[in-house]
Amino acid sequence: MSVSWPGLKDLLALLDHWPAWKRIVQAPDRIEELEKRLAELEEKPIFPSCPHCGRPAWQMTESKPAGRLPDQIKGHRDLRFRCLDCGFEDVIRRVPE
Known part of the structure; x- marks a missing residue:
């Protein structure tokens, strides 16, 4: 009795059934x-462009409630x-939608 080894085609056919x-x-x-x-x-720049020099280095450094109490109650923030x-440097007031 002789044993036949599977051929390359047989092995590839078996592998095709493996997800x-x-x-x-x-x-x-x-x-x-x-x-x-990638x-x-x-x-693409990591930071948005600076409105003054145009380089991509504009970074938010602080976020706090707006200065006046009525604005704080409404959820306004100074960025x-x-x-x-x-x-x-610049401060921008963010008003919630």
Whole structure:
């Protein structure tokens, strides 16, 4: 009695029935797609642009209730922003919708 070993085609046919194998086969295309998306995201600035110098370094440094009590009751907040590059600062009042 002779034992025949499965051929490569037989092994690949078996692997095609395994769901994890399908993801492994698709991985190179998926990796390429993710690398492209990551490169696009890395090109975008992390911070919004400063209204004074235009560089992407505008960061909120403080958030506190508005100064007057009636505004505080309404939920108004004063947001302090500062540019990390030029040092420009501004306070913006956020009014809830």
